[in-house]
Amino acid sequence: MNLLEEVIHYYQTNQAGFWQATQQHLVLSSAAMLISLVVGLPIGIWIAHRTRIAQVTINIFNSLRVIPSLAILFLVLPYLGLGFTPSLVALTFLAFTPVLINTYTGLRGVDRSVIESATGMGMSKKQILFQIEIPLAIPAIVTGIRIASVEVISSATLASFIGGGGLGDFITRGFALFDVPIMLVGAIPVALLALASESVWSIFLFLYQKPYAA
Amino acid sequence: MSYFFSNFSYVMQLFGQHLRMTLIVLFISLLISIPLGILVVRVRWLHGPVLSILGVIYTIPSLSLFVLLLPLFGLGLKPAIIALVAYAQLLLVRNWVIGLTSVDKAVLDAARGMGMSSWQRFIQIEFPLALPMLLAGTRLATLSTIGIGTIAAFINAGGLGVLLFQGVITSNYDKIVTGSIAVSALAIATNYLLRFFERRADLVIRGDAK
Numbered sequence: 001m002n003l004l005e006e007v008i009h010y011y012q013t014n015q016a017g018f019w020q021a022t023q024q025h026l027v028l029s030s031a032a033m034l035i036s037l038v039v040g041l042p043i044g045i046w047i048a049h050r051t052r053i054a055q056v057t058i059n060i061f062n063s064l065r066v067i068p069s070l071a072i073l074f075l076v077l078p079y080l081g082l083g084f085t086p087s088l089v090a091l092t093f094l095a096f097t098p099v100l101i102n103t104y105t106g107l108r109g110v111d112r113s114v115i116e117s118a119t120g121m122g123m124s125k126k127q128i129l130f131q132i133e134i135p136l137a138i139p140a141i142v143t144g145i146r147i148a149s150v151e152v153i154s155s156a157t158l159a160s161f162i163g164g165g166g167l168g169d170f171i172t173r174g175f176a177l178f179d180v181p182i183m184l185v186g187a188i189p190v191a192l193l194a195l196a197s198e199s200v201w202s203i204f205l206f207l208y209q210k211p212y213a214a
Numbered sequence: 215m216s217y218f219f220s221n222f223s224y225v226m227q228l229f230g231q232h233l234r235m236t237l238i239v240l241f242i243s244l245l246i247s248i249p250l251g252i253l254v255v256r257v258r259w260l261h262g263p264v265l266s267i268l269g270v271i272y273t274i275p276s277l278s279l280f281v282l283l284l285p286l287f288g289l290g291l292k293p294a295i296i297a298l299v300a301y302a303q304l305l306l307v308r309n310w311v312i313g314l315t316s317v318d319k320a321v322l323d324a325a326r327g328m329g330m331s332s333w334q335r336f337i338q339i340e341f342p343l344a345l346p347m348l349l350a351g352t353r354l355a356t357l358s359t360i361g362i363g364t365i366a367a368f369i370n371a372g373g374l375g376v377l378l379f380q381g382v383i384t385s386n387y388d389k390i391v392t393g394s395i396a397v398s399a400l401a402i403a404t405n406y407l408l409r410f411f412e413r414r415a416d417l418v419i420r421g422d423a424k
Binding site for chain 2: 003063066067068069070071072074075077078150153154155157158161162168171174175180183184186187188190191194195198
């Protein structure tokens with residue numbers, strides 16, 4: 001029996017477990033993304049108009065970004081223990097940084113003269129934010145979301161080590177038995193999920209920017 | 215932190231392994247990405263396909279890639295280095311290509327007018343002007359190698375990730391904290407050092423260096 005057949009065979013005999021793990025993986029990743037967006041977007045917008053605070057915040061998060069994701073994920077264990085919530089905390093932290101930094105850079109990158117003409121036309125600060133700054137910053141913001149999504153889907157695999165469940169469970173189980181097909185039942189779908197999320201965001205960006213191209 | 219002090223030589227040994235793995239990966243990665251970047255700039259139609267392929271590789275989660283390489287290369291340092299080199303290519307090639315294509319065409323025309331050969335133009339003009347971008351790519355690639363290198367401990371490649379995985383499996387929290395601090399210190403120090411070179415190179419090409 002070749003390797004691929006063994007992978008398919010293991011999947012067919014463990015379908016319920018597979019779909020449960022996939023669901024866990026998606027719930028964990030989406031929850032982390034949702035929280036980091038709800039918190040990260042407003043903070044990013046808020047600091048974009050406050051240079052002093054922004055510099056400090058961005059510098060702190062840029063240095064924190066250097067810390068390997070495995071360390072961040074495993075460091076929650078001594079303080080928060082095993083399970084879903086500790087995994088969620090670590091993943092949210094990992095997603096938060098790219099969301100925050102890209103929201104900030106996107107808004108800062110908006111041409112000053114565009115904002116000045118909007119002010120000249122009598123638009124209020126709120127109107128400028130929602131009708132000019134945010135729409136122009138969308139490509140950068142979405143790029144941040146794209147980076148964060150891939151990071152989260154990929155790190156959610158590591159969450160299996162700290163009891164977060166998900167598709168990483170097949171990788172750890174397979175490794176314990178040294179059974180490569182079981183490991184692949186986890187590894188292949190995770191890779192496909194990451195690529196799918198990357199493609200969805202790229203297509204979204206393409207469609208968003210298309211009306212303005214050329 | 216008591217783990218760190220009572221197992222100082224073991225931690226240092228793993229630190230050494232991690233550093234060695236990172237340096238090997240960096241060396242091989244540069245050896246591939248520098249010619250690849252030049253090729254992509256010279257043969258324009260390769261730009262899209264090559265960067266897309268590197269982008270796809272970069273997107274694959276590291277634990278997945280290590281597992282996918284398992285049937286082909288087994289366990290140990292070798293598959294880890296292969297995966298890490300593959301990851302580093304996107305960051306290196308992308309930055310190097312941006313650096314090379316942003317060299318002012320007028321400068322290159324002037325060099326041609328002065329009778330410089332294409333090899334001289336590359337060595338004396340394009341390479342130094344694109345160097346800051348190459349160094350920026352190298353910094354990002356090194357940081358990503360240090361980070362993903364911790365996960366490589368899962369496939370017995372050694373390094374500081376060993377402390378993290380052992381700590382989690384045996385619930386030895388001191389070990390997790392020690393491993394995290396050691397690997398973060400390595401990443402922060404590397405970031406600082408390479409950023410210094412990056413700024414230095416930037417000053418040199420602007421003619422501001424003392």
